[in-house]
Amino acid sequence: MTASMDLPRHICSKARLSRDPRFDGRFFIAVLTSGVYCRSICPARTSNERNVIYFPTAAAAAEAGFRPCLRCRPESSPGTPAWLGTSATVSRALRLIGESALEDGGVDALAARLGIGARHLRRLFLRHLGATPMAVAKTRRLHFAKKLIDETNLPMGQIALSAGFGSVRRFNSAFRNTYNRTPTQIRKLAHLSSVLKENEYLFRLRFRPPFHWEALLAFLAPRATPGVEIVEDGCYRRTITLNGHSGNLAVSLEESGLALEVRISFPEPRWLFLIIERVRRMFDLGANPADIAARFGDDALLAKRLARMPGLRVPGCWDRFELAVRAILGQQVSVKGATTLAGRLVRMFGTPVTGSGPLTHLFPAPEVLAGADIARIGLPAKRAETIRALARAVADGRIVFKAVEDVDKLQQRLRELPGIGEWTLQYIAMRALGEPDAFPAGDLGLLRSAQAGNERELLARAEAWRPWRAYAAMYLWQANEPIAVAKEDGRSSSRRASARRHAISEDAVAIS
Numbered sequence: 001m002t003a004s005m006d007l008p009r010h011i012c013s014k015a016r017l018s019r020d021p022r023f024d025g026r027f028f029i030a031v032l033t034s035g036v037y038c039r040s041i042c043p044a045r046t047s048n049e050r051n052v053i054y055f056p057t058a059a060a061a062a063e064a065g066f067r068p069c070l071r072c073r074p075e076s077s078p079g080t081p082a083w084l085g086t087s088a089t090v091s092r093a094l095r096l097i098g099e100s101a102l103e104d105g106g107v108d109a110l111a112a113r114l115g116i117g118a119r120h121l122r123r124l125f126l127r128h129l130g131a132t133p134m135a136v137a138k139t140r141r142l143h144f145a146k147k148l149i150d151e152t153n154l155p156m157g158q159i160a161l162s163a164g165f166g167s168v169r170r171f172n173s174a175f176r177n178t179y180n181r182t183p184t185q186i187r188k189l190a191h192l193s194s195v196l197k198e199n200e201y202l203f204r205l206r207f208r209p210p211f212h213w214e215a216l217l218a219f220l221a222p223r224a225t226p227g228v229e230i231v232e233d234g235c236y237r238r239t240i241t242l243n244g245h246s247g248n249l250a251v252s253l254e255e256s257g258l259a260l261e262v263r264i265s266f267p268e269p270r271w272l273f274l275i276i277e278r279v280r281r282m283f284d285l286g287a288n289p290a291d292i293a294a295r296f297g298d299d300a301l302l303a304k305r306l307a308r309m310p311g312l313r314v315p316g317c318w319d320r321f322e323l324a325v326r327a328i329l330g331q332q333v334s335v336k337g338a339t340t341l342a343g344r345l346v347r348m349f350g351t352p353v354t355g356s357g358p359l360t361h362l363f364p365a366p367e368v369l370a371g372a373d374i375a376r377i378g379l380p381a382k383r384a385e386t387i388r389a390l391a392r393a394v395a396d397g398r399i400v401f402k403a404v405e406d407v408d409k410l411q412q413r414l415r416e417l418p419g420i421g422e423w424t425l426q427y428i429a430m431r432a433l434g435e436p437d438a439f440p441a442g443d444l445g446l447l448r449s450a451q452a453g454n455e456r457e458l459l460a461r462a463e464a465w466r467p468w469r470a471y472a473a474m475y476l477w478q479a480n481e482p483i484a485v486a487k488e489d490g491r492s493s494s495r496r497a498s499a500r501r502h503a504i505s506e507d508a509v510a511i512s
Helices: 009-018 060-064 088-099 106-114 116-128 133-151 158-162 168-179 183-189 213-223 269-282 289-296 303-308 319-328 335-351 383-393 407-415 422-432 444-450 455-465 467-478
Strands: 028-031 036-037 052-054 200-206 227-233 235-242 245-253 259-265
Touching: 009 052, 028 060, 052 060, 060 133, 060 407, 088 133, 088 289, 106 116, 106 133, 106 303, 106 422, 116 133, 116 213, 133 158, 133 168, 133 183, 133 200, 158 168, 158 183, 158 269, 168 183, 168 213, 200 269, 213 227, 213 335, 227 467, 245 269, 259 269, 289 303, 289 467, 303 455, 319 335, 319 383, 335 422, 444 455, 455 467
Parallel strands: none
Antiparallel strands: 028 036, 028 052, 200 259, 227 235, 235 245, 245 259
């Protein structure tokens, strides 16, 4: 018996027996004799095949009555990719659930935002994920609470609030029903490796190898907004703001090469779940490199690039409005020029912060830029007006970047603004909305790297790369970058990066 979405039972069996980390989170193993469900890499003694059931998600295993394994900790798995074997509706719903869309109105309100009935949404979830939307959300809350118990010193009351349980009583009941232990008993089993300062937190977020960390940093470094972001010593750092509170985070590759180490400094722990969800999207931790490699492995244009840089990710962003502004700043200029403009914008209109070293500002809010004299930073008047128009639309609610339920509708609203063309739309969809098939075909860097004569020719060539065209774009953009070569376990050997940068890169695109 198997409920796995895309993997037949014999594949799941081989992955389970080999403990192949590439399959971590793609399915879960329920053991009939013990009543627990595990990750494919669980170090426990291997059970007989006749005593296991395979499930597509942790929520599906939990709904079937199995409890999480305390040894392999299913809450630490990379998670099931939102786009893997699911319909577009389910993918959008999962993205919204990750942004707490079920908190207001439940499944009925979520279904209404997606333009379908609640009963149909439940059917889609059961078909693709093996669990209802509420079960998926409940499992996510429970797993995050377990992570907070294991990896932080937060008191149980704050953990209950941070994980969205509403009350300590409900929190305790969920743990007793799921783990047959109280949260306090589970914490006694945890081995906290360090004691952090007040309002500081350390998390380890796993991914499916390979993960080319150096390539991702090489992409982010020249695009880091001065004062807001910085890449140094193998670490990405930035200031953050969420629901009226501000702080900062730092992300680096763990020594094992199999997880990212995320250090968060934030005064309000109740928003840690949303912060971690954003970090997962920022670094594309739900990606499945095996599926992407299978699509590109025989492609004459991409195969060599794939072999040289396995596990390339599509970097996301912390704030979608910020990324959209950065995309507009990058029109018709080089990456270096756009970064200079972004730094000026932050110094003039951003909110100063203290105690963060080179991180000195929060990115300007839409309400601030809506009426600002943006041309003062050295920007052409038309492009300054594009940013103001975008900021006004976000400030008055005509464009909502938070919890996007329909990418096409959002793109249509953006298209109505002056100075927003197809490249900008595709770049925003790719990096801000996490659309794996977004593809800015008019980009000069892509055209040059693919040796395509025009946009139409490149689009025709890119049909073979669906539904992973965003990843193909990353391989084409970074084709000639002198980036370190990744080892199989995710760690990388170092090479000295060239200081020379192309004068025209993927940001050098004419405005439509």
